[in-house]
Amino acid sequence: MKKILRLSLLVLSMLYLFPLDIMAAGPPAVGGTLPAFTLPQPGSTAGRDYLGLDSRGNFTVPDIKAKVVLIEILSMYCPFCQKEAPEVNKLYEAIEGNPGYRGNIKLIGIGVGNSAYELEVFRKRYNVPFPLFPDADFALHKLFGETRTPYFIAVRINEDRTHKVVYSKAGSLGEVKSFIENIAKLSGLK
Amino acid sequence: MNRVFFAGIFLIAVSLVSAPFPVTAQTHSEAYKDNIYETGTLKPRDSVLKVKVGQKAPDFTLPAVSGGKMTLSRYRGKQNVVLSFVPAAWTAVCSDQWPGYNIAKDIFDARNAVLLGITVDNIPTLFAWTNQMGKLWFPVLSDFYPHGKVASTYGVLRSDGTTERALFVIDKKGVIRFIDVHDINKRPPLEKLVSELDKLKQ
Numbered sequence: 001m002k003k004i005l006r007l008s009l010l011v012l013s014m015l016y017l018f019p020l021d022i023m024a025a026g027p028p029a030v031g032g033t034l035p036a037f038t039l040p041q042p043g044s045t046a047g048r049d050y051l052g053l054d055s056r057g058n059f060t061v062p063d064i065k066a067k068v069v070l071i072e073i074l075s076m077y078c079p080f081c082q083k084e085a086p087e088v089n090k091l092y093e094a095i096e097g098n099p100g101y102r103g104n105i106k107l108i109g110i111g112v113g114n115s116a117y118e119l120e121v122f123r124k125r126y127n128v129p130f131p132l133f134p135d136a137d138f139a140l141h142k143l144f145g146e147t148r149t150p151y152f153i154a155v156r157i158n159e160d161r162t163h164k165v166v167y168s169k170a171g172s173l174g175e176v177k178s179f180i181e182n183i184a185k186l187s188g189l190k
Numbered sequence: 191m192n193r194v195f196f197a198g199i200f201l202i203a204v205s206l207v208s209a210p211f212p213v214t215a216q217t218h219s220e221a222y223k224d225n226i227y228e229t230g231t232l233k234p235r236d237s238v239l240k241v242k243v244g245q246k247a248p249d250f251t252l253p254a255v256s257g258g259k260m261t262l263s264r265y266r267g268k269q270n271v272v273l274s275f276v277p278a279a280w281t282a283v284c285s286d287q288w289p290g291y292n293i294a295k296d297i298f299d300a301r302n303a304v305l306l307g308i309t310v311d312n313i314p315t316l317f318a319w320t321n322q323m324g325k326l327w328f329p330v331l332s333d334f335y336p337h338g339k340v341a342s343t344y345g346v347l348r349s350d351g352t353t354e355r356a357l358f359v360i361d362k363k364g365v366i367r368f369i370d371v372h373d374i375n376k377r378p379p380l381e382k383l384v385s386e387l388d389k390l391k392q
Contacts (some may be wrong), residue, residue, distance in 0.1 A: 077289055078286065079289040079322065081219065082289065113286075113377065115380070117379070118290065118381070121294055121297070148220050149219055150220065170220055171220045
């Protein structure tokens with residue numbers, strides 16, 4: 001009886017310390033992998049073409065036709081994300097304007113706590129040229145350890161569709177040129 | 191034996207009360223650094239409305255953060271008005287709501303609506319807080335003294351002196367057309383407000 005009680009106490013305290021919850025302990029760590037999630041097809045043909053997806057259904061980040069995928073976690077309601085938006089657009093232009101990066105590095109954004117309508121307001125306001133995906137119920141935000149916004153994650157996609165997080169950081173991306181060179185270096189693109 | 195048993199019961203009780211339930215999801219913008227105060231999950235609603243849809247919106251005059259005073263009735267016959275009460279400066283959900291509206295000016299303009307942001311904080315606090323949001327296009331009003339007088343008139347003053355997270359849509363005639371006293375822990379979706387503004391055009 002005593003043994004059973006002790007055992008149940010132990011199990012209970014384990015549960016207390018490590019709740020069986022989908023909440024991640026923190027943002028994806030460098031060297032690790034992304035949490036498991038899928039995204040719906042982008043609404044626009046341009047978005048679908050950009051990502052080079054094979055299937056028409058939901059997809060995962062390693063399904064994106066690229067060597068490196070940059071994920072920005074943002075919110076339409078976040079003033080820093082608003083301020084950062086023109087810089088991220090510059091980053092997109094810098095990638096597209098460089099033959100070594102174009103097609104190899106692709107950018108997506110996840111609007112945490114944003115409805116499709118709200119994220120569309122953001123996209124229009126800043127002319128965001130890359131695909132954005134709403135996360136209205138914060139499901140992805142929880143998987144990403146409830147990071148602050150903006151948050152940037154770079155993922156190296158290998159030939160065999162395995163992947164590795166090579167950059168994971170909150171706040172501004174800083175100077176566009178050095179950021180992109182850093183990403184290229186970290187992901188072994190250069 | 192008894193002690194172990196009671197320890198077990200105690201632990202079960204404690205876990206039930208304080209197990210780390212996921213709190214209401216919130217995002218934090220890097221803009222505020224570590225200056226956002228965590229309120230935790232609050233009682234969704236803690237006041238009783240004193241106005242209703244269809245009645246004239248009670249008039250008020252409040253000081254604005256940008257200086258001067260703002261009177262609601264100045265918009266009568268001219269523009270629709272959205273009153274956005276948020277609970278308190280420097281709290282999580284509130285620190286997001288207005289920056290979102292700040293990039294939606296054209297949506298309000300297209301519906302001939304002005305937005306008035308109101309909290310019960312004093313002007314210096316509102317000044318420091320709203321400065322972190324970038325330049326806001328809409329007036330921010332302080333219902334600080336007498337404390338929460340306007341919030342109380344509308345019935346959105348909570349028992350702790352903060353306000354509800356509430357939206358009031360007032361048409362050009364000064365009549366209240368929509369009220370959303372939202373769950374204080376959640377941000378009202380923009381599309382709902384827009385659809386209510388769309389109804390006014392008819």
